[in-house]
Amino acid sequence: MTPLTLEQLQQYDQQDLLAHKRAEFTLPEQSIYFDGNSLGAMPSCALQRAKDVLERQWSQDLIQSWNSNQWIDLPFKVGEQIGRLIGAGSGQVICCDSTSVNLFKVLSCALLMQPKRTVVLTQQGNFPTDLYMVQGLTRLLGESRCQLVEVPEQGLEQALTSDVAVLMLTQVDFRSGRLLDIQRLTQIAHEQGVLVIVDLAHSAGALPVELDTWQVDFAVGCGYKYLNGGPGAPAFLYAAKRHHAQIHQPLSGWMGHKAPFSFSPQYVKSDGIEQFLTGTPAVISMSVLDAALQVFSDVSMQQIREKSLGLTRCFHQLVQQQAALAELSLITPLKPEERGSQLAYQHPAAYALCQALIKRGVIADFRAPDILRLGFTPLYLRYVDLWQAVEILSDIVVSKEYLKPEYAIRQKVT
Amino acid sequence: MTPLTLEQLQQYDQQDLLAHKRAEFTLPEQSIYFDGNSLGAMPSCALQRAKDVLERQWSQDLIQSWNSNQWIDLPFKVGEQIGRLIGAGSGQVICCDSTSVNLFKVLSCALLMQPKRTVVLTQQGNFPTDLYMVQGLTRLLGESRCQLVEVPEQGLEQALTSDVAVLMLTQVDFRSGRLLDIQRLTQIAHEQGVLVIVDLAHSAGALPVELDTWQVDFAVGCGYKYLNGGPGAPAFLYAAKRHHAQIHQPLSGWMGHKAPFSFSPQYVKSDGIEQFLTGTPAVISMSVLDAALQVFSDVSMQQIREKSLGLTRCFHQLVQQQAALAELSLITPLKPEERGSQLAYQHPAAYALCQALIKRGVIADFRAPDILRLGFTPLYLRYVDLWQAVEILSDIVVSKEYLKPEYAIRQKVT
Numbered sequence: 143m144t145p146l147t148l149e150q151l152q153q154y155d156q157q158d159l160l161a162h163k164r165a166e167f168t169l170p171e172q173s174i175y176f177d178g179n180s181l182g183a184m185p186s187c188a189l190q191r192a193k194d195v196l197e198r199q200w201s202q203d204l205i206q207s208w209n210s211n212q213w214i215d216l217p218f219k220v221g222e223q224i225g226r227l228i229g230a231g232s233g234q235v236i237c238c239d240s241t242s243v244n245l246f247k248v249l250s251c252a253l254l255m256q257p258k259r260t261v262v263l264t265q266q267g268n269f270p271t272d273l274y275m276v277q278g279l280t281r282l283l284g285e286s287r288c289q290l291v292e293v294p295e296q297g298l299e300q301a302l303t304s305d306v307a308v309l310m311l312t313q314v315d316f317r318s319g320r321l322l323d324i325q326r327l328t329q330i331a332h333e334q335g336v337l338v339i340v341d342l343a344h345s346a347g348a349l350p351v352e353l354d355t356w357q358v359d360f361a362v363g364c365g366y367k368y369l370n371g372g373p374g375a376p377a378f379l380y381a382a383k384r385h386h387a388q389i390h391q392p393l394s395g396w397m398g399h400k401a402p403f404s405f406s407p408q409y410v411k412s413d414g415i416e417q418f419l420t421g422t423p424a425v426i427s428m429s430v431l432d433a434a435l436q437v438f439s440d441v442s443m444q445q446i447r448e449k450s451l452g453l454t455r456c457f458h459q460l461v462q463q464q465a466a467l468a469e470l471s472l473i474t475p476l477k478p479e480e481r482g483s484q485l486a487y488q489h490p491a492a493y494a495l496c497q498a499l500i501k502r503g504v505i506a507d508f509r510a511p512d513i514l515r516l517g518f519t520p521l522y523l524r525y526v527d528l529w530q531a532v533e534i535l536s537d538i539v540v541s542k543e544y545l546k547p548e549y550a551i552r553q554k555v556t
Numbered sequence: 557m558t559p560l561t562l563e564q565l566q567q568y569d570q571q572d573l574l575a576h577k578r579a580e581f582t583l584p585e586q587s588i589y590f591d592g593n594s595l596g597a598m599p600s601c602a603l604q605r606a607k608d609v610l611e612r613q614w615s616q617d618l619i620q621s622w623n624s625n626q627w628i629d630l631p632f633k634v635g636e637q638i639g640r641l642i643g644a645g646s647g648q649v650i651c652c653d654s655t656s657v658n659l660f661k662v663l664s665c666a667l668l669m670q671p672k673r674t675v676v677l678t679q680q681g682n683f684p685t686d687l688y689m690v691q692g693l694t695r696l697l698g699e700s701r702c703q704l705v706e707v708p709e710q711g712l713e714q715a716l717t718s719d720v721a722v723l724m725l726t727q728v729d730f731r732s733g734r735l736l737d738i739q740r741l742t743q744i745a746h747e748q749g750v751l752v753i754v755d756l757a758h759s760a761g762a763l764p765v766e767l768d769t770w771q772v773d774f775a776v777g778c779g780y781k782y783l784n785g786g787p788g789a790p791a792f793l794y795a796a797k798r799h800h801a802q803i804h805q806p807l808s809g810w811m812g813h814k815a816p817f818s819f820s821p822q823y824v825k826s827d828g829i830e831q832f833l834t835g836t837p838a839v840i841s842m843s844v845l846d847a848a849l850q851v852f853s854d855v856s857m858q859q860i861r862e863k864s865l866g867l868t869r870c871f872h873q874l875v876q877q878q879a880a881l882a883e884l885s886l887i888t889p890l891k892p893e894e895r896g897s898q899l900a901y902q903h904p905a906a907y908a909l910c911q912a913l914i915k916r917g918v919i920a921d922f923r924a925p926d927i928l929r930l931g932f933t934p935l936y937l938r939y940v941d942l943w944q945a946v947e948i949l950s951d952i953v954v955s956k957e958y959l960k961p962e963y964a965i966r967q968k969v970t
Contacts, residue, residue: 168611168615169615170615170616170617170618175618177619180619181614181618181619183615184610184614189607189610189611189615192606192840193606195787196602196786197603199787200595200598200786200787201582201583201584201597201603202584203584204584204587204589204591204597204919205591205595206914206919207787208787239653239654239657239835241835242807242809242811242834242835243653243657243807243809243835250696254696266821267821270810270813270820271809271835273821273822273823274809274810274812274823275807275808275809277808277822277823278805278807278808279806281668281804281806281808282806283697317819364836366836372614372839372840373609373613373614373840374627374836374838374841374842375840376838377835390692390695391692392660392692392693392695392696393656393657393660393692394689394691394692395654395688395689395692396656396683396684397656398688399684399688404924405684405923405924407681407684408687409684409687409692421653421685421791422654422655422780422788423788424788424790425786425788426606426786426788426789426841426844427838427839427841428788430840500620505619505620507619509819510818510819
């Protein structure tokens with residue numbers, strides 16, 4: 143393979159149809175940011191919106207803002223915007239709570255829909271909070287009604303037996319970056335009468351998702367990663383319209399009531415996707431997410447995917463070109479259809495490498511026990527950034543800088 | 557009784573030990589705000605904090621803020637601040653999620669602790685979302701494990717039979733403003749082996765609460781009413797330390813794990829109050845609440861309570877002095893020990909009166925079917941405001957302004 147040069151990367155940037163999007167973000171000047179899969183960077187419009195929500199909507203319009211500034215419509219409005227990015231037709235996505243809480247809602251619905259089945263089947267190594275939420279439900283309902291079964295990814299199909307109520311999948315693995323074929327798995331699950339819940343934490347805003355086409359039953363996902371909604375931004379929940387009439391989610395708070403302001407003592411669920419609302423939404427955080435989503439208004443998920451694949455391909459090629467980096471072992475699949483928008487390298491000193499990179503302004507992250515993880519966000523990452531990052535990484539290894547004692551001390555990691 | 561004069565009210569303001577607090581809020585100039593029990597006004601420091609969280613912490617420090625800007629400590633730190641306002645010793649209050657979601661957590665805990673008892677007993681007319689959350693739990697667990705029983709307040713004591721697992725009370729009624737004697741009810745409940753959950757939505761920040769002294773088991777409450785945390789601010793949850801070791805809340809997300817960043821597949825709950833955390837906290841909204849709580853740092857709840865009782869007493873006296881307002885019928889108890897920080901008047905045209913008041917800059921609210929509700933927030937309401945508000949209300953009645961067709965149309969009410 144012809145070695146990749148800085149000039150070639152500069153040329154990619156010049157040809158990049160998404161290059162102009164970077165200017166819509168406020169980024170730290172001296173950093174290269176590979177952690178948009180943990181916390182997306184700040185779109186400048188988000189700051190403007192936050193100021194308006196506090197300075198005008200809250201402080202001046204006060205309680206009337208629920209109507210005059212449409213706070214009451216935010217969960218639905220933000221849900222609609224996210225829906226467009228994940229292939230969901232109108233009225234099937236709502237913004238609320240956290241991913242974990244939303245997962246509890248859809249898990250409960252799915253189990254209640256399948257009273258004779260008890261197993262929640264998932265892939266081994268799924269994101270811990272997904273596993274924990276099932277474990278919590280088991281503790282509440284007992285093992286006779288909810289059991290978590292984890293199997294290696296290649297064994298999922300075989301494990302879809304008649305006692306499986308739900309197949310719970312995360313589309314892109316948070317460690318390895320492996321991308322599952324949700325359409326295929328959904329079809330197989332449905333053939334066995336199994337409902338499908340997909341966690342889109344590492345896919346929404348990163349790659350094309352087609353929930354309606356794939357006939358997924360329920361999905362949840364995160365507002366603060368590739369959607370750039372700000373730290374701890376509210377999450378989202380998708381429920382296919384065909385299920386809306388018969389489902390009952392147990393976190394039935396007043397915002398999910400058909401007529402919340404009638405203050406009636408009996409819960410009557412809303413007909414639509416609003417039935418998944420629980421308490422009063424975090425308006426400030428949700429408004430920031432609402433504004434942040436504007437950066438997606440003039441780009442397609444296909445464009446984002448193409449650049450994402452270009453960035454990860456080039457980065458790995460640059461790593462391979464550096465003899466010093468031979469010890470970095472890629473655990474992300476090389477086939478484009480099998481990888482998300484991140485690269486994960488195993489290395490015995492991954493923690494120290496990550497700390498040394500951060501010290502030099504290359505913000506990557508570490509996942510225990512030995513993974514250096516880099517997220518690639520096509521809206522604000524440039525091809526030339528990859529060159530610089532790999533140069534720094536190589537220098538850290540060659541100079542043995544990462545062996546400094548300050549990088550060996552394991553501190554609280556996020 | 558000697559009539560209350562404007563001069564007398566001006567004198568009260570001059571003597572008011574809390575008078576200086578008003579300057580710490582950004583308030584609309586032309587309004588008198590009686591809706592701090594729905595959405596507290598904005599402390600100016602909240603805006604400064606929001607700007608810092610976006611401009612510096614998020615946009616510049618990005619993911620590292622979890623440690624460098626202590627985002628990870630926010631739920632506990634904010635919980636501690638709220639704890640001081642509700643008589644909770646350290647390590648028993650955490651800030652997270654919504655009041656409804658938190659109620660689900662403590663309800664589940666309490667039911668799991670009392671496997672042979674099934675009833676959740678509550679006062680008739682309790683805030684709907686509290687009822688709805690129990691109804692949701694019943695739907696999930698079945699009536700054999702969870703049953704909601706509502707009885708009139710005066711019948712609570714008698715209804716504490718051996719099948720009652722939990723007595724779920726709201727300290728201050730959202731409609732009438734009636735204040736319950738939680739200490740007494742808790743003692744009686746405990747004598748019957750019943751656990752007590754208290755909803756502090758209309759009491760935290762409004763009046764002295766002594767959870768530890770009263771030996772309440774669990775409590776939940778709201779960040780956006782008297783705590784002034786901003787629209788949809790995160791809520792809080794109290795769990796008495798004596799229960800921490802044996803309880804298991806089912807919304808067991810990764811932030812409640814003993815070691816969240818070990819990413820282990822098995823949930824092991826945190827030892828302390830952090831076990832009630834679920835997903836990633838809404839950092840922007842929670843930071844705003846954190847800042848807003850600073851306004852309580854140099855005042856005591858006793859001072860707040862004294863002014864609150866003074867404000868409600870004076871307001872009602874002014875209403876009584878106006879012959880035109882004879883049709884307003886107070887449903888809030890007159891005894892100080894039986895009322896919270898609000899007044900509620902029944903009137904056949906309550907909705908129109910409320911709309912006409914708002915039009916004239918007096919922000920009150922309406923609760924179906926016929927209640928005009930006014931919240932009194934001692935940190936930013938002046939005695940002279942009461943005079944002006946009652947003058948306007950009287951004028952609206954005398955002039956029959958409230959009969960204008962524009963006020964008769966019932967629109968979406970918040």
